[in-house]
Amino acid sequence: MILRRRTLLTALPLAAPTLRRAAAATTARVSLLHLNDFHSRHEGAQASGAACRTGAPCAGGAARLVAAFHAARAAATAEGRPVLALDAGDQFLGSLFYTRHRGLAEAAVQRQWGVQAMAPGNHDFNGGPETLAAYLRALGVPLLAANLDASAEPALAGLVAPAAVFSLGGARLGVVGVTLETIPEISSPGPRLRFTAPEEPVARAIAGLRAEAPTTIVVLSHLGLAADQALAAAVPGIDVIVGGHSHTLVTPPLVVDGADRPARIVQAGALGRWRGRLDLDLAADGRVAAHAGGAAEITPDMPEDPATARIVAEYGAPLAGLRARPVAQSAGGLENTICRLGECAVGNLLADALLAAVPGADLALTNAGGIRTGLPTGAITLGDVLTTLPFSNTVATVRLRGAALLAALENGVSAPGSGRFPQVAGLAFTWNPAAPAGQRIATARITTGRQAGPVRPEADYLMVTNNFLRAGGDGYAVLRDQALEAYDAGPPMEDAFAAYLTARGTVAPVIEGRIAAR
Structure with a gap:
């Protein structure tokens, strides 16, 4: 018609x-x-994409x-x-x-x-x-x-x-x-x-x-x-x-x-x-x-x-009371402007929050496209958290082989600048944007927990992610199709993030070399 x-x-x-x-x-x-x-x-x-603040x-x-x-x-x-x-x-x-x-x-x-x-x-x-x-x-x-x-x-x-x-x-x-x-x-x-x-x-x-x-x-x-x-x-x-x-x-x-x-x-x-x-x-x-x-x-x-x-x-x-509730203080601005191209501080913070939400998990991975704004310097309110994470996704877990984990990372770096780019915790990897498809991940290692060391293709790892990625979103079909076990009905991501920020009290921008191009 x-x-x-x-x-x-x-x-x-x-x-x-x-x-x-x-x-x-x-x-x-x-x-x-x-x-x-x-x-x-x-x-x-x-200008950073963060929500407006009084005086800014x-x-x-x-x-x-x-x-x-x-x-x-x-x-x-x-x-x-x-x-x-x-x-x-x-x-x-x-x-x-x-x-x-x-x-x-x-x-x-x-x-x-x-x-x-x-x-x-x-x-x-x-x-x-x-x-x-x-x-x-x-x-x-x-x-x-x-x-x-x-x-x-x-x-x-x-x-x-x-x-x-x-x-x-x-x-x-x-x-x-x-x-x-x-x-x-x-x-x-x-x-x-x-x-x-x-x-x-x-x-x-x-x-x-x-x-x-x-x-x-x-x-x-x-x-x-x-x-x-x-x-x-x-x-x-x-x-x-x-x-x-x-x-x-x-x-x-x-x-x-x-x-x-x-x-x-x-x-x-x-x-x-x-x-x-x-x-x-x-x-x-x-x-x-x-x-x-x-x-x-x-x-x-x-x-x-x-x-x-x-x-x-x-x-x-109706939004005023909700957005005004303080959850933490930030010692510096946490912008989302580079999260689709490489490691970013707000991505590290969110991935850390996901990893902390599931004791015993080996690593956390979330997509840069889910981080819709940065977080401001000074007081961080619940409104800031909800604006940063507006999708109402849940915390999800998936157990998968190391080969599937490497395939997930390959998907994440396959289109730099897109929302699928990974932000990680408990993991460090290097990648080569000029390498052929399927060969972009040069090294990957677990940095914490029971399996610290290089990712082994036959080992199984417990990953924390969000239910959107776990169901195959942003091209992460491997998290859906090669899951050894999975659970999608965890708490809302924004609740887990707010709780982590509140527990920390004060946060600061940190880049640790979790992701490096070579």
């Missing part, structure tokens, strides 16, 4: 954009406003973001450009607003800035289909994903389509949504949703749209920048890709050689810290004759939209 509705790598201001012109004559002028990877950051974020400079925030969208819409309208507002996914997960309200706060804010269509991100499935459906009903706009088959999931009936058509100022824009094929591995979509590779369904949707009338094709993508470039090269007919997932600030637009035409790619960073705008001059056949624009940073000195500020205050009221 195709729904029909009528109706910017450096941050730059958009007051007077300069159009990059092509050869075709202009017959319509439009403006795309866009956002991606908001991650429930209604109160903004520090904080960018973004829902009320300032909405005000920036209103200003951009007014400017575009004054220039004679009708606006289409798009969201490239991952509204969910990253603060207590999602933990408490399960997407309803995000829907309320999106309605304020006027979103008209959205592609789903991987984290938008974390609460399962029912949570996503309740959010979509509150949002009231189409969820677009050409490579998602939701026909067997009753909760999402009538809420998902491959594409939508919008008519703006004489232009016909076809918006084709696409999301990650790997969502069943990295999120919790349930058993009835089917995800496929994007190329064929996107090509099919484009062909259907163009068969009806001349159309400008906008792919609304939650694939990441590299995958967006590959999609543009593989699939003919793509004029624009509004992207997300990789948290990349792509501004001004990146122009790449597409399969049959230049494709403009934009992405507005992440966490609500930038508002994207792309101006298009369109030819009669729908091709882009000229483009301009970029992403504007949402700085702490920008005005707030009063109505949105009231909405955030209303949804934030």
Whole structure:
């Protein structure tokens, strides 16, 4: 089904954009406003990604973001450009607003800035289909994903389509949504949703749209920048890709050689810290004759939209008592900015907490993608812990052979920069990023407990992890398929982490050489 509705790598201001012109004559002028990877950051974020703190400079925030969208819409309208507002996914997960309200706060804010269509991100499935459906009903706009088959999931009936058509100022824009094929591995979509590779369904949707009338094709993508470039090269007919997932600030637009035409790619960073705008001059056949624009940073000195500020205050009221409870003191900031590339202090601390939660375990391993923010200097509250660990995962244990442990580590380092990168305790390993697949782990040794020494392929080890990884998430199928024994119903990870921090009293950033590249 195709729904029909009528109706910017450096941050730059958009007051007077300069159009990059092509050869075709202009017959319509439009403006795309866009956002991606908001991650429930209604109160903004520090530069480190940590939650905002009193007295610390904080960018973004829902009320300032909405005000920036209103200003951009007014400017575009004054220039004679009708606006289409798009969201490239991952509204969910990253603060207590999602933990408490399960997407309803995000829907309320999106309605304020006027979103008209959205592609789903991987984290938008974390609460399962029912949570996503309740959010979509509150949002009231189409969820677009050409490579998602939701026909067997009753909760999402009538809420998902491959594409939508919008008519703006004489232009016909076809918006084709696409999301990650790997969502069943990295999120919790349930058993009835089917995800496929994007190329064929996107090509099919484009062909259907163009068969009806001349159309400008906008792919609304939650694939990441590299995958967006590959999609543009593989699939003919793509004029624009509004992207997300990789948290990349792509501004001004990146122009790449597409399969049959230049494709403009934009992405507005992440966490609500930038508002994207792309101006298009369109030819009669729908091709882009000229483009301009970029992403504007949402700085702490920008005005707030009063109505949105009231909405955030209303949804934030129940969170105050919860987030204020102190659990520990930190002698230094524990950032999560390098956790997907190597050993990081907050990853060490969390892995230590997991190991302490299961006396007798040999090692602990958790994924960097589960560490959603850093921890601040000074007082660490329960709210900070819950924001850092928002997934409600449980502590899990798995007994496995050393060969399977080495395979798990191989998976963890197979895609540096991704959420699968391991953070460990009771274990030290070296790895070679240039080695062939299957040979990246150079050395691995247990550092504590009854089996201290090099990992032996035939020995069995008791690992502490989280239930998401234990069930095969983030590509750790070996923890599911080669478990000698397993138990997933331990305490919530956030409870174990908070208890460990409280027992320590004061913590400090520590890098110990647990993980080293060679």
